[in-house]
Amino acid sequence: MQPTRLDDVHVTILAGGSGTRLWPLSRHSQPKQLLPLLGETSLLRQTIERVLPLVPWERIYVLSGPDHAEAIARELPELGPENLFIEPSPRGTAPCLGLAALRLCQRAGEGIMISLHADHVVRNAEAFRAALCASIETAREGYLVTVGIVPDQPETGFGYIQRGELLAQRHGLNVYRLARFVEKPPLDLAQAYVASGEYCWNAGYFTWRLDAILAAFAEFLPEQYAALQTVAGDLAGPTGLAAWQGITPVTIDVGIMERAREAAVVPCDMGWSDVGGFGALYALLPHDEAGNATGGEGRYVPLDGGRNLVLSPRLVATIGLEDLVVIDTEDALLVLPRERAQDVSALVRRLHELGLDRHL
């Protein structure tokens, strides 16, 4: 097996989001990707450490909004300031990645661009890097490539990707032509997808040649592409800013990937999680013999009961409770049954309605 060529590979990491599903652990000012949710370091740093065996800091770029720029710079002192790409306002992933591609093109002329998310967990980093290498080699052939996640349950919270014909085997992984993207399916459909073996989860990981992705922008999003060229030509200036503000938001999936004729998918079982809520966090943390998962500086003392998730800096005691989530922070405490974990966002909206934004 030839070693994968990596010297022209650039990795961009989308670190702009600030979801609400892990409130009060995550806050607007301290989003999930900046928290040491699992292990000693932030998910963002863990994401970078996962690719460092392939790509050095010099070709790693973090994409975010102005709100988190300072925190990211603090979290990543190794990241050169010119490798922190700040977009002035959210316009969806397509303009964000299109602009990044243009800027990389300005700097490097040509090469491979990988786009990752800053707030995912990958247990099997070796498998992940094998998939990246397979995706790089496939992208060199002109494909827009996505690395998909082999599903282990009929998750209804993710989009799915259906594979087409087998294109190649690389680094022990099958590379398929990408047949289609599917939005978050209802449960019966999700079950059918998983049973078929033809679908994987869409994790939003992409690999492409710079010229290929820019050509796709020119073809499928010509209006946005023209604006992005203006932005790239006047990054800090008023013309660029005005052009950016005028861009119609669109995601890379809808704007580009679903339309691309030459798209490929590399399904990979890499122990992946998007840590999309307290249910996922509970599953990722180690459990004691009663099924309790704990975190934070605090001690947890349960009097019977079990399968609780307790994160606290203080002493927490429970009596006879099961499948409960207790998230205890300095200014806010959240208690809920784990099966209601998907309703945390609704709670956060309620807190906003009540004018409690200082806790969000």
Place this chain on the structure above:
Amino acid sequence: MQPTRLDDVHVTILAGGSGTRLWPLSRHSQPKQLLPLLGETSLLRQTIERVLPLVPWERIYVLSGPDHAEAIARELPELGPENLFIEPSPRGTAPCLGLAALRLCQRAGEGIMISLHADHVVRNAEAFRAALCASIETAREGYLVTVGIVPDQPETGFGYIQRGELLAQRHGLNVYRLARFVEKPPLDLAQAYVASGEYCWNAGYFTWRLDAILAAFAEFLPEQYAALQTVAGDLAGPTGLAAWQGITPVTIDVGIMERAREAAVVPCDMGWSDVGGFGALYALLPHDEAGNATGGEGRYVPLDGGRNLVLSPRLVATIGLEDLVVIDTEDALLVLPRERAQDVSALVRRLHELGLDRHL
């Protein structure tokens, strides 16, 4: 109706206990009676304010151990230091009240002594004072009198008192000869007691003439009585201390009241609670339309669910939880279903076993 003679009435308040059923709200260093659990002031101060319309500060005495002496003095600046009776170690209520009776006898020669508890809630203070007045008048006739609580449910956590023949009607209340004391009964027996109308709860409220109670000590607890006389004769000295340490502990119910030939009971419906746990506290606090009871400086935001008790200095949010108790303090957090409120003491023992006494 003749006004009740009150100028020789002394009120002693037992404030020595430090129960564990309200942990982490109550602590060893800050027991229930010193907490503003309901209203702005401590239960101890509320107890005193309840009797102040009858008896002035000069004839109110607080009985406690050395651990809480300082906190009590701080809580009650109006209380003269000579009215704070400190026992060096717990010996049960009989020695404690016997010594208090001896000390009052030393000071006043004769008169009426009332004994109350510092950590009870009485909603109807008028009814309570009427019962005290009835008990005082009955005690003047030589009876050892107890004020009992008319039960509103078959509580198995209290002792019961069976009434005998009607002795008098005073201040709108019936005064009965006391037939017998019953230990905490099983549920079926408790139901029968309540249905009969002949039983009331034993709240541990007593009224007696000083000479009558001391005569009862001499008759029923002669050994303890002799020791108490030694203690009273050398209050701060080594002889007195040694005599106190040698006393066999016994409660006033078992040692005196159950044996007394001339005992009376004044049943009274006074909106009474011993605040004996989070279930009782929940019942005492005001509820919102969802049945939630809250306390502390914190805001409580429930996303459906209800009938929760939430005490916190911080923002607390819950999703879909019912009949839950959340007690949130600076260093410790307790979460339990309200129906497990009686197990808090077991939890506290567990915390002690784990060496977590700094939180107790």
